[in-house]
Amino acid sequence: MNNNTIVLTGGGTAGHVSLNEAIIPELIKIGYKIHYIGSHDGIERTIIGENFPTIPYHPISNGKLRRYFSMKNFSDPFKVLYGTLQALAILRKVKPSLVFSKGGFVSVPVAIAAKLANIPVVIHESDLTPGLANKIASSFAEHIFTVFEETLKYLPKEKASSIGAIIRPDLLLGNEQIAEQLTGFQANKETIIVMGGSQGSANINEVIKVNIDALTSKFQVIHLCGKGNLDPALTGKSNYIAFEYVTDELPHLLKISNYVISRAGSNSIFEFLELKKPMxxxxxxxxASRGDQVLNAKFFEEKGYALVLEEENLTTTSFMETLGDLVKYKEAIIDKQFNAASSKTPDQFTELLLTYKK
Structure with missing residues (x-):
């Protein structure tokens, strides 16, 4: 067993990779060697490959786990079994002292393999209710950390604890001058940032396009539209700029933004909360999902941290009306956000995580 080697896993969406991204530099800084186990063609392979090219990436087979009937339910268990055997071979070769899982279907065979290899597994669940992959993997875990305290009722009490959100420190280092250079906007004008997730959102993109004149007459609009979704019809529009996606630029774009329009992935909304951005x-x-974002959004709405417009009710009119309410209640929302519990930094989480290594 290599006491200074740790295996990370998680994938399927950017949200299942972002915490791993945040703790990798912390682990490297204190002398740990990192290996990553993910899928062959998931977003995790792209993110880890582009941001941490020196970290060994081990692709394995994985099958999707479904709560509904599908013919693939008969074949995918064999993919999970094969992935478990692959993960077991990797773990026996690498001999890590700990496996950390951020969830997603690829993490299940890794968690099972770690249990078979007698390597402790720690899981992080960021949504209000655990995803199916994490619910299965929790049976093989040494400990499960959650963001929401309410999540604990869905997990084994003896090995689960709530630690709040984990926020990347660089998000707090946004610079208005850099934002002005990136956008051509003025920091003293009201600005909206629109985010549809790592793949963008056709419905959100469309409602922005339809309302673009009304929006740009009142606000500067930063639109993160998703890869391949740039609209030539909006290019050069005054008070509007679009990016397919951003990485290091995001803290600066958020710094200049007064309002956020977004999906409701847990990682993102807690970041906006930390920055005190009305959402x-x-x-x-x-x-289109298991409903975790709907629960996350309703929780934030009940706490007074955000306004919510469900996709089924998203129209040109409802969008502009709800945005008007967001502007109207801006100060009240920010006041509520200041009552939220403080978050943890990646280095604080890393220190906590390492207490479970073998």
Whole structure:
């Protein structure tokens, strides 16, 4: 067993990779060697490959786990079994002292393999209710950390604890001058940043396009539209700028933004909360997901941290009306946000995580 080697896993969406991204520099800084186990073609392979090219990436087979009937339910368990055997071979070769999982279907065979290899597994669950992958993997885990305290009722009490959100420190280092250079905007004018998630959102993109004249007459608009979704019809529009996606630029773009329009992934909305940004959340609908974003959004709405417009009710009119309410209640929302519990930094989480290594 290599006491200074740790295996990370998680994938399927950017949200299942972002915490791993945040703690990798902390682990390297204190002398740990990192290996990553992910899928062959998931977003995690791109993110880790581009941001941490020196970290060994081990692709394995994984099958999707479903709560509904599908013919693939008969074949995918064999993919999970094969992935477990692959992960077991990797773990026996690498001999890590700990496996940390951020969730997603690829993490299940890794968690099972770690249990078989007698390597402790720690899981992080950021949504209000655990995803199916994390619910399965929790049976093999040494400990499960959650963001929401309410999540604990869905997990084994003896090995789960709530630690709040984990926020990247660089998000707090946004610079208005850099934002002005990136956008051509003025920091003293009201600005909206629109985010549809790592892949963008066709519905959100469309409602921005339809309302673009009304929006740009009142606000500067920063639109993160998703890869391949730049609209030539909006290019050069006054008070509007679009990016397919951003990485290091995000803290600066958020710094200049007065309002956020976004999906309701847990990682993102807690970042906006930490930055005290009034939010209009348009959660991914239950028809396109397991409904975790809807629950996250409703929780934030109940706490007074955000306004919510469900996708089924998203129209040209409802969007502008709800945005008007966001502007109207801006100060009240920010006041509520200041009552939220403080977050942890990646280095604080890393220190906590390492207490479980073998």
């Amino acid at each position: 209009l959340l348009i959660p991914l609908s239950i028809h």
